[in-house]
Amino acid sequence: MKLYFKTMHTPVGRLYLVASDCALHAVLWQQEYERVFKSRDLIASEQHFILQKAQGQLEQYFxxxxQVFDLPIEMSGTEFQKKVWQALQSIAYGKTASYLEIATLIxxxxxxxxVGMANSRNLxxxxxxxxxxxxxxxxxxxxxxGLDNKITLLGLERKNTE
Structure with a gap:
């Protein structure tokens, strides 16, 4: 499967977007991108439809x-990880949930x-x-x-729900 990537600059730093012909596979911070995709042959593409759509929706988010993303996504992981990631998507914009709440939810x-380990594997x-x-x-x-970016993202969301 061919994978394409592009980078985008955001208020929380550079993000790396990775997609196939069918779905978005990753939105990663630089250190994650280098760890996960460093040895893979990715094709740089500024014009890839899914990458452009993802960038546009992320720009709207920032x-x-x-508040809700409408993108075809591909989550690769174990069944347990996929359950956790599905549960993460149920946390409303501007709200938070604890690891225990997610574990209980699944x-x-x-x-x-x-749940914490699955959370850390979310691409x-x-x-x-x-x-x-x-x-x-x-x-x-x-x-x-990083915690500073986590705080920034939650602050952005809370500001927009007041």
């Missing part, structure tokens, strides 16, 4: 004009750590909103883009 309240940052997951005590914990 302007506070989009029917496995004892799997809090496994569709922002689109599949892992930044909306917080610790049970309400603290900001773990985010591939």
């Amino acid at each position: 302007l506070g004009q989009r 029917g496995n309240p004892k799997a809090v750590r496994a 569709l940052s922002i689109i599949v909103p892992c930044h909306r997951v917080i610790g049970a005590n309400g603290k900001m914990v773990g985010y591939a883009g």
